[in-house]
Amino acid sequence: IINLYVGGGWNLSWSSRAAEEAEAVAAISCSGHGRAYLDGLVLDDEKQPLCECNTCYSGPDCSQFIPNCAADADEGDPLFLEPFWIQHAANSAVLVAGWHRMSYSYNDKTVISKVLEKHIRKLHSLVGNAVTEDRFIIFGTGSTQVISAAVHALSPDNASSPARVVASIPYYSLYREQTDYFESMHFKFEGDASPWINTTNTSSTNLIEFVTSPNNPDGQLNKAVLHGPYVKAIHDLAYYWPHFTPIPAPADEDLMTFTLSKLTGHAGTRFGWAVIKKKSVYERMTMHMELNTMGVSRDSQLRALKLLKVILEGKGREIFEFGYKTMKARWEILNQTLSLSNRFSLQKIPPQYCTFFQEFRESSPAYAWLKCEREEEKDCYAVLKAANIIGRRGYMFSAEDRYVRLSMIKSRDDFDALIERLKELVSEEESVVKGT
């Protein structure tokens, strides 16, 4: 490998081909309604990857709007942050050499990059959303794997009956799906936390409570509802970032989980982490990661590091201003759109003082938790579906189907389509009112 340092910069040698490939792909025009990727499909007679179009667009350059296409507000795909990374293209790109980190372990024989860990601690301290001093940190392949490891680690090894895993309704369905799937002699999903509230002092049942704050789906800053000698909690703080909520104080719980997905928007990188007080829990979760996947992809760790560096360079102001502004604007537009409706209502989240922005801030939730108010409209998902809107039914969150979750964190195109469809729905309502 020959490198020449010429004047003010490197005269690139081995890396230039990869850089050129990436720029060529980035230069493919998809009309702002799609994107071409380095690993996209290439047709046999073409050299360049095809445009991958957003939901309501098609054509070779994604320029054709598909009329009457459904507005998809189902998934929590955090593409609202994509424009931020396009704006910070130069700082956020990573060139991975062919021989980068081939080994199973870093230099210290672990599967965790200590440099990345340090950056995570710095970020929490900057944002003020979690205490990390004297805490252990482990990584997982998305917070998906982290919460699974946490359930395993908090379950007693030698109890006569499995720990019951519970959460306050409405809750994120993965808790149920994942715990059911991995059910063992040590833990079992039980569902609603509320029946246990008055029993924790008298019963010796081991309980593991998922506490999600802000909550998915409804954005509330939940607190644990169960307390007692046999109760443990997993605090899922995926959304506890200034994009989505004022940060009243640093969280200081025994076990807190986070994910890159809802911080930088990189869901595809599959990177999550936990901040842990107890050494024994940390050790069990570390063992889980070793036996399940031998740790997290070193490529994901490299990418996460680069992204966190960009955030830290801007002292967090840039990305969180961008995220908050975007989410706040969307929430306002949605509220405005539904303001004349008697048929639909949205959750209310009180404003709070945000220690990061150092001012009172309105909420800017990741999801709308929409309620169909008409007595007869018990299946709110179907009501929206009929209006060409795909939400996620309340049932998925163990709540009434009178509720639907609408994702506000997808791409601009998805959000625009959602608002268009909702406007149509609300205007029908008005014309019916006027008609009577």
Add this chain to the structure above:
Amino acid sequence: IINLYVGGGWNLSWSSRAAEEAEAVAAISCSGHGRAYLDGLVLDDEKQPLCECNTCYSGPDCSQFIPNCAADADEGDPLFLEPFWIQHAANSAVLVAGWHRMSYSYNDKTVISKVLEKHIRKLHSLVGNAVTEDRFIIFGTGSTQVISAAVHALSPDNASSPARVVASIPYYSLYREQTDYFESMHFKFEGDASPWINTTNTSSTNLIEFVTSPNNPDGQLNKAVLHGPYVKAIHDLAYYWPHFTPIPAPADEDLMTFTLSKLTGHAGTRFGWAVIKKKSVYERMTMHMELNTMGVSRDSQLRALKLLKVILEGKGREIFEFGYKTMKARWEILNQTLSLSNRFSLQKIPPQYCTFFQEFRESSPAYAWLKCEREEEKDCYAVLKAANIIGRRGYMFSAEDRYVRLSMIKSRDDFDALIERLKELVSEEESVVKGT
């Protein structure tokens, strides 16, 4: 983003910083006995990451040999392929844009890159080591996750007793460790397969047999030993590549697992896959990946794609010639080193016709399965340890401690140190013989 195409190449804009960073790191000299990485530790008063030295070297540029340092032949860290990727620097580098694949899913709503899947099929067909036509392919975070998914998927849902997971001794310890850890109502690790050989026709116990070929630790081309209506098998073909074994014929089993780690040497990328005949098994394994980690890091998939492209460009000849030559030379040196010893012996693996190289080939195993031949030396690990060699004890493979596995796939420095220590051991033996 502005891109200019000038003359014969791109005038790089946003990507050049990343490219320069990578080249600057690659240019750091670590004396050939270590390496600096983009995400390496940077001291406060320095700009560049520190050299990370190989086992027996130290100093800021890894130039200081540590006398009497232990030869570490424990882990199966496939660094023997690192020089290949350094030789192919230009082709194997990937530049990842900040906005690359942020979404949870690819364009087809799955978590699997169809382009990468196509390349994997092409590679198997080129090498001739596995039938993939009309088979399903799933990805995992290393074959570690793939085999765990396979055990879950092959276990009966509604049996009165759990499926017993077995393997022929000696076997890779992860099968036991992982299956024990995730033990459920559906499966349980049982250990040695041989007691079941004569029962499979009469008993209705569900059995899952791990068949590893070439076997870890001893390199033998194992076949399934259990057959019957209640028997299922997981064929772990991690080492079934021309680096390590002649390829007599394409494997055509119901469930076969592979890993990038032993193909390209990228253990850190955590990428494995399975080739599966039955749709129902494929669907269960897909569900496993979704609930466990929501699929494999898209960054790992991008990197795997790039590496496979390099292999396919060279029609596989380049990497497999390199891998075979390296492993074959090491095996010869090891055999030569021990040829005068009566105290230690190595496994024998018969030569076979290799359909990929189209000629008879000697074996070139990933591991030496060393036996201490002296009656009194029952703890072979301790014998080697006393001679400053770290192997992996037979017990770890559920075998006698008279055996030790020595890894031959680590870096050149590791292998050289191993041979040095072994030479000393064998020469002691000679001098004792001469002395009597």
